[in-house]
Amino acid sequence: MIKFICAAVVASAISSAAVADVTINGFASINAGATTGSNESLYGYDDKFELKNESLFAIQLQSDLGDKLSVTGQLLGRGADDFDVDFEWAFLSYELNDQTRVSAGRLRTPFFKYSDFLDVGYAYDWIRPPQSVYGLGFANIEGVSLYRTDQFGRLDSSLQFVLGNYDSTTSFSGTEIDAQIDSIVGATWELTQGSLSGRVAYLVGETTFDTAPVQLAPGVTLGGLFGTLEQVGLSALVADLAIQEDDSSFLGFGVTYDNGDWIIVSEITNIEVDNSFIAEQDSYYLSVGHRFGSFTPYISYEKDDNTAQVDAYSAYQSTLPAQLFVPVKGLVDSQAADNDTWNLGFRYDFHPSAAFKAQFTDQDNQLTGDRRSLISVGIDLVF
Secondary structure, eight states: OHHHHHHHHHHHHHHTTTTSEEEEEEEEEEEEEEESSTTOOBTTBOSSOBSSTTOEEEEEEEEEEETTEEEEEEEEEEGGGTTOEEEEEEEEEEESSSSEEEEEEEEEOOOSTTGGGTTOGGGSSSSSOOHHHHOOSOOEEEEEEEEEEEEETTEEEEEEEEEEEEEEEEEETTEEEEEEEEEEEEEEEEEEETTEEEEEEEEEEEEEEOOTTOEEETTEEHHHHHHHHHHTTOHHHHHHHSOSSEEEEEEEEEEEEEOSSEEEEEEEEEEEESSSSOOEEEEEEEEEEEOBTTEEEEEEEEEEEEEOOTHHHHTTTTTSOHHHHHHHHHHHHTTOEEEEEEEEEEEEEEETTEEEEEEEEEEEETTTOOEEEEEEEEEEEEO
16 A cells, blocks of 8 residues: 555656746755774764765655645655665645645554654754664654644644554564554644644554564574473463563653754653563653753763563463573563663754764663763755
8 A cells, every 4th residue: 555655645746847946845854873892882873984874865856736636756766775775754635724635545653752853864863863862773653644733822832643554664672573553643743832832642553573583592582482382281371471462652751942042852652562571761861051042062871771570470480490590581571671761962054955963972780780872073055
């Protein structure tokens, strides 16, 4: 279905060029970085200076077909994928009235404050959005969205409802796996008054991850462990661990203050996948920056606090053989996280359409005592 919609977007944009307004925009990020330690890795970087990992290039086409109907397509190539171009967005939109818009196709999932601008580095001051919150693993759905704006006295209101599915791949413990999230239903609401705005987002769905290829140890896969558990009559334990049509939820809150000089942003999120080995994930960040003309220094703090679902195996501790209990416990416990991350950087707008950025990131793993640091530089531009 989405391939049909993508093709329709392109065909509509091309065929309507003679009779409708077609707008072509683009953006790019040229980012580079390296960790400060020889055995460290963070956000896909190691101690070798790397220019490809977070770089990207995108073209967006939008065509007004008249009678309140428009079509939008965004082609994006990421350096991490050898700049293979894919449709990041592809959707049709219809204006029901001046306040209400309906869209259908491949859409950005409105989890976060900067979801719509997630790939447009020029839209924010950091090198990358705070990964403790934004590193969710997927950003788009195939579905429909209803977006409405209103004004309540001095408050500007933006309300969005989404309905759809996700069927693609995601990275799990360094392994690319098939991922499916069905029956995604959610809503976001943002209120703004002057320099201050606040938002809330809540989405639910049914999550299925094919984790069978994930390696627990050399020669030992998660699929093999689950198969062994089923052979010894522990199908109930497998059901408590496997990610198969499990109810999942996302809850997020955000606050932004931007008076033109100071910009303060904070977001808090909670993610749960019931009846699985996935930890309950609580994350937040706080970022403070100040604009001195074209120069904006900033500092931000991020927190990961993921609680392992020990109840999934605790009832089996006295009955499960050690050779099976140890990997089960290791699997569940490995999902726990307690990271403190500090970012210090600046943005310099050296051109009306381009900005140079530099950022130092220091991450402290409170569970293992490991500490990793990353230096990143980049240029973001829009055209």
